[in-house]
Amino acid sequence: MTTVDANVTNSLEMLLGKEHADITYLKKDKISNVLSKALSETFRLQPNDPVQFFANYLLNHNKTLELAYQNQANESKVNGLRSQHQTALD
Numbered sequence: 001m002t003t004v005d006a007n008v009t010n011s012l013e014m015l016l017g018k019e020h021a022d023i024t025y026l027k028k029d030k031i032s033n034v035l036s037k038a039l040s041e042t043f044r045l046q047p048n049d050p051v052q053f054f055a056n057y058l059l060n061h062n063k064t065l066e067l068a069y070q071n072q073a074n075e076s077k078v079n080g081l082r083s084q085h086q087t088a089l090d
Contacts, residue, residue, distance in 0.1 A: 034061055 026032060038057040047053040 034058065037061075 026035065038054050038061070041057055042050050042054050045053070
């Protein structure tokens, strides 16, 4: 967590009196990293419709993850078939 993130979190905790469950959930690595990247890209590119851009970024990120998981599964299948083929040849 960066200093800025820590300061924002501390400010929110002071306002709320304790860390809210929503904040705890959003601070999880898988979520906070994706949200941080989406916000950074939105700020960097400053699109005309930032909300639409942000939403599309998250949707595209999810599709990219799904493709990566599919590729991993396919690689595992290919490696398994190669092993079976090699065993049959030996």
